[in-house]
Amino acid sequence: MFNKVAFIGAGSMAEAIISGIITTSFLKKEQIFVMNKNNKERLENLSERYEIHCDFNKKQLVAGADLIILSMKPHDAQEAIDSMKDYIQEDQLIISILAGVSTDYIAKLIGKEIPIIRAMPNTSASIGLSATAVTKGENASEEHLQKAVSLFNTIGTTSIVKEEEMHTVTGISGSGPAYFYYVVEAMQKAASEAGLDQLVASELITQTIVGAGEMLKQSGETASTLREKITSPNGTTQAAIETLDEYNVEKAMMDCVKNAKERSIELGKLM
Numbered sequence: 001m002f003n004k005v006a007f008i009g010a011g012s013m014a015e016a017i018i019s020g021i022i023t024t025s026f027l028k029k030e031q032i033f034v035m036n037k038n039n040k041e042r043l044e045n046l047s048e049r050y051e052i053h054c055d056f057n058k059k060q061l062v063a064g065a066d067l068i069i070l071s072m073k074p075h076d077a078q079e080a081i082d083s084m085k086d087y088i089q090e091d092q093l094i095i096s097i098l099a100g101v102s103t104d105y106i107a108k109l110i111g112k113e114i115p116i117i118r119a120m121p122n123t124s125a126s127i128g129l130s131a132t133a134v135t136k137g138e139n140a141s142e143e144h145l146q147k148a149v150s151l152f153n154t155i156g157t158t159s160i161v162k163e164e165e166m167h168t169v170t171g172i173s174g175s176g177p178a179y180f181y182y183v184v185e186a187m188q189k190a191a192s193e194a195g196l197d198q199l200v201a202s203e204l205i206t207q208t209i210v211g212a213g214e215m216l217k218q219s220g221e222t223a224s225t226l227r228e229k230i231t232s233p234n235g236t237t238q239a240a241i242e243t244l245d246e247y248n249v250e251k252a253m254m255d256c257v258k259n260a261k262e263r264s265i266e267l268g269k270l271m
């Protein structure tokens with residue numbers, strides 16, 4: 001499907017995707033090329049660990065790549081694209097994972113009628129469990145979209161959405177893993193305060209969150225039903241949920257997603 005894939009940006013998200021696509025054998029190591037801005041040590045480290053090609057020569061990196069994955073921070077995109085747009089051809093496919101940034105804006109930066117897929121994966125890509133959403137820009141075809149779906153399916157699930165929904169998606173699943181880690185951190189603190197052994201607490205909390213996720217996936221029941229099944233009248237869960245309600249955690253979570261979405265919109269405008 002792809003002969004050569006060039007990552008522009010070699011940070012945590014690029015690594016998560018690289019690790020996912022290598023683990024699932026979607027691409028061979030020698031088909032993957034990566035560059036960053038100037039962190040040579042990071043590139044050497046990636047090259048050693050994944051046996052992929054790392055290259056600071058932009059012309060060489062982009063030449064012959066049928067897929068270019070933009071994986072720098074949104075505020076670095078303009079400079080990065082400016083420095084290599086002359087080497088990018090219209091028959092290459094661009095996938096951008098940049099939060100907030102529209103396909104139209106990237107096409108404008110490149111200055112060509114080039115197919116662009118916008119994607120929002122998350123860091124669980126590194127273990128094949130990303131929840132990724134994709135959308136196609138003006139010059140991308142259904143075939144381009146399906147190619148992107150195939151790629152992202154190797155690192156988890158892939159949903160197709162409208163481009164205007166990408167900001168909300170970012171607030172839900174792009175940033176989403178962090179919300180659960182935040183809850184886990186708080187539970188670990190509570191366990192520690194109560195004197196529970198840290199390792200035991202970690203094991204219990206991790207398995208609890210994995211089990212709850214699998215229940216949502218496998219049981220066919222809604223989150224509300226699953227929660228109600230745990231909540232015995234006047235029991236421990238009722239006491240716990242009443243505390244969450246007192247703190248209006250539902251509103252906090254809704255505002256959390258809303259603010260992530262707003263920030264995604266801002267990131268697109270800051271460019």
Ligand SMILES: NC(=O)C1=CN([C@@H]2O[C@H](COP(=O)(O)OP(=O)(O)OC[C@H]3O[C@@H](n4cnc5c(N)ncnc54)[C@H](OP(=O)(O)O)[C@@H]3O)[C@@H](O)[C@H]2O)C=CC1
Binds near residue numbers: 010079
């Ligand atoms: N982290 C996440 O959970 C998710 C992130 N995203 C999106 O993915 C993108 C990358 O995020 P993340 O991996 O966290 O970021 P990182 O900061 O970890 O990595 C950014 C990378 O971009 C490189 N870079 C910066 N400027 C240039 C340039 N001019 N040319 C080439 N490479 C450049 C950096 O190189 P150097 O180190 O040399 O400066 C670095 O390798 C962002 O746009 C983000 O919105 C999307 C979904 C989830």
Ligand SMILES: O=C(O)[C@@H]1CCC=N1
Binds near residue numbers: 099170174175
């Ligand atoms: O925090 C961020 O901006 C990126 C986008 C989605 C997850 N992390």
